[in-house]
Amino acid sequence: MPAERRKAVDAVLAWSAVQQALPGRLRPCANPECRRFLLERSRTNKARWCSMAVCGNRMKARRRCRRTCDAAAE
Numbered sequence: 001m002p003a004e005r006r007k008a009v010d011a012v013l014a015w016s017a018v019q020q021a022l023p024g025r026l027r028p029c030a031n032p033e034c035r036r037f038l039l040e041r042s043r044t045n046k047a048r049w050c051s052m053a054v055c056g057n058r059m060k061a062r063r064r065c066r067r068t069c070d071a072a073a074e
């Protein structure tokens with residue numbers, strides 16, 4: 001089997017394993033520019049980013065920027 005094909009199969013298998021082990025805990029990242037998925041591990045089930053360090057901070061920074069930039073524009 002070609003390596004690329006193999007990778008795709010592995011991804012699908014991993015996906016279904018997660019869905020069985022943790023139903024409803026796999027969802028798309030809340031960052032619309034991000035195409036990754038996050039795996040919810042906390043009990044609160046409120047994670048929104050695939051990675052707090054990457055998308056979480058980026059989206060927070062953007063929100064902060066929007067406020068600052070809007071204020072600066074007025």
Ligand SMILES: [Zn+2]
Pocket residue numbers: 029030031034035036049050051055
């Ligand atoms: Zn993300």
